[in-house]
Amino acid sequence: MNFSDVIAECKSSLKELDAMVTAIEHEVITGNHGIELITNNVNFFTKSFLITLCAHLEMGIKDIVFAVAKNIDSRLSIAAIPTSIVEWRYGPKNKKQEKCNPISRFGIGLTKKEVDELVSGNVYRTRDALSLVGVDLTYKIADWEAWKELIQTIVTRRNNIVHHNDDASDLSFGDIRLYIKKINEYFDFINEACNCALSPLV
Numbered sequence: 001m002n003f004s005d006v007i008a009e010c011k012s013s014l015k016e017l018d019a020m021v022t023a024i025e026h027e028v029i030t031g032n033h034g035i036e037l038i039t040n041n042v043n044f045f046t047k048s049f050l051i052t053l054c055a056h057l058e059m060g061i062k063d064i065v066f067a068v069a070k071n072i073d074s075r076l077s078i079a080a081i082p083t084s085i086v087e088w089r090y091g092p093k094n095k096k097q098e099k100c101n102p103i104s105r106f107g108i109g110l111t112k113k114e115v116d117e118l119v120s121g122n123v124y125r126t127r128d129a130l131s132l133v134g135v136d137l138t139y140k141i142a143d144w145e146a147w148k149e150l151i152q153t154i155v156t157r158r159n160n161i162v163h164h165n166d167d168a169s170d171l172s173f174g175d176i177r178l179y180i181k182k183i184n185e186y187f188d189f190i191n192e193a194c195n196c197a198l199s200p201l202v
Contacts (some may be wrong), residue, residue: 058120086106121155
């Protein structure tokens, strides 16, 4: 799956989450009080939705980084770069020559576990992880600055709930839906950055 497919899947998941938030919000504001579990626990639902949204964000970014890394491996495979030349050029000078296998080809081989360690919802870690695979989120610096502030605000709210027991009593369903919309647009921004970095190469 390439990065565009991954991003489309992320946006589809966000659409499903938005539909769920909308349904719960409708149940609350209609005043029917048909489902007391919902109407008596609005704060629990808004906090849960925010945590879920940030989980979607983090998982999406991890999948994007992994997809871009796989794309790099695919291009390296086509280029058929022998590992021996890479090891000779960049490896320790005292490495024994017989350890080089001239038949094998050079590749990155980034694993999902390694991606997990690189990525979080934090925008700076997202920027650094994507930069590692050749995608520059700061290529449009004004856009990056705006997204950086907004996404970090959303992630900080989530962190305050999870790590500092913030009751987030001011958090509404409308806020959650706005955050979903913005993260959806943030994925568009990341998609554009990936296209800019990789389109000439694929």
